[in-house]
Amino acid sequence: MSEPKRKRSDGLETIDRIVSFAAAELDEVGPVQFNVIRVLEKAGVSRSSVYHHFHNREGLIAAVEVQRLLEQLTVTNKTTREFVSQAESAEVILGAIETVLKIAGSEDGKQNRRRRIATMAAAQTIPVLAASIADTQMRGDEYMAGTLQVAVDKGLIAPTESLLGIAQWIGSLALGRATVDLATDVGGDEQWLSATMFSLRALLKPMK
Missing domain, CATH: 1.10.10 (Arc Repressor Mutant, subunit A)
Known part of the structure; x- marks a missing residue:
């Protein structure tokens, strides 16, 4: 055995x-x-x-890119947990999120999203990479839900939906924003940011 x-x-x-x-x-x-x-x-x-x-040369290059993407996601999750643990109010957390989202609207941010989508798409044809992404995404969502629980325990937020559901929604924002990147309307990103922050506030329900 x-x-x-x-x-x-x-x-x-x-x-x-x-x-x-x-x-x-x-x-x-x-x-x-x-x-x-x-x-x-x-x-x-x-x-x-x-x-x-x-499978081939391109698949091996994709494997390297996937590994780096997953490492970046892990670092981001840990940094977020540390920040939330030290935050004294929900407004501080929301303000930081809005700042990060604004920065991500830059041309560099758009390029990063395009590379991420291309990497994930290429990985879906290679079972070992697809499984690695799925596993890391699942564990990442659970970790983010745990981070939200930290904010709940500190009395900063009173979520209106399940923590895991909110975590999954947050995780989907980067890829979803890629469709906004394609829009020719220069105000599209600002509208997306406004709607996203409104939705985040409604889901998290800041308490202090």
Whole structure:
């Protein structure tokens, strides 16, 4: 009964090793000159391992981008938890959220959303990456719900919906905003921001 578990563990270790060396290669030469053979030689794995787990060169590059995206999401969640834990009022929290959303409306923010969507779309064709995104998203939503619970326990908010539901809604904002990015109306983003903050206030119901 232990043999399948050992094989699965070995497979995950191989994936981590390949992605680690692929990340170093990508940092060193960029996506245009990215060389799979060089990655294989440095990682000490067979070509079949790459194509089995990632399908092709583009899939391996996508794996690196997915890993970095998930790491960024984890850092964001932890930073948010720390900020909420130290906040003395809901208005401070909402003000910070609005500032972050305004900054995300910049051209750099739009580019980041486009890359994130492209990365997630590419990952859906590779089972190991799709599963990793799904697992991280689920755990991220639960972590955000826990962060909201911290605010509840401090008496800062009195949510009008389930904490997990609100957390999932917050998590969907980045991708949903991408549709606003496509609009030619220069005032579209301001209207989206206003509606988002109104909805957030209604969902969180600030108490102090």
